[in-house]
Amino acid sequence: MRRILSAVWIGLLVSAAFAQVASTSLQQPPPVHFTSEQDHQRTMDALHITSLRRSVDNDPKSQYPVNYLTKARSAGWGLLSKNHSA
Numbered sequence: 001m002r003r004i005l006s007a008v009w010i011g012l013l014v015s016a017a018f019a020q021v022a023s024t025s026l027q028q029p030p031p032v033h034f035t036s037e038q039d040h041q042r043t044m045d046a047l048h049i050t051s052l053r054r055s056v057d058n059d060p061k062s063q064y065p066v067n068y069l070t071k072a073r074s075a076g077w078g079l080l081s082k083n084h085s086a
Helices: 002-025 036-046 068-074
Strands: none
16 A cells, blocks of 8 residues: 555656646747738748639629639530520
8 A cells, every 4th residue: 555655646746747847848929919911921921822813703704704604514514404505
């Protein structure tokens, strides 16, 4: 019984010593609060992204029109509908 108590006592002392060393060596700086624009730029810089591509416009006469129909036809969906002219 005495050996068990001694082992428990030594284990507690060793774990307390490791906990103290770990807590002093792992001190981290306080968190930084960014605005959404700052966080976006930080993420872009971290991923080495220099620019984002332009999104599509809903205007069919635009330089960047939406092409859902073209994508559907290329996937073969146009063949499923008889009313849809290919």
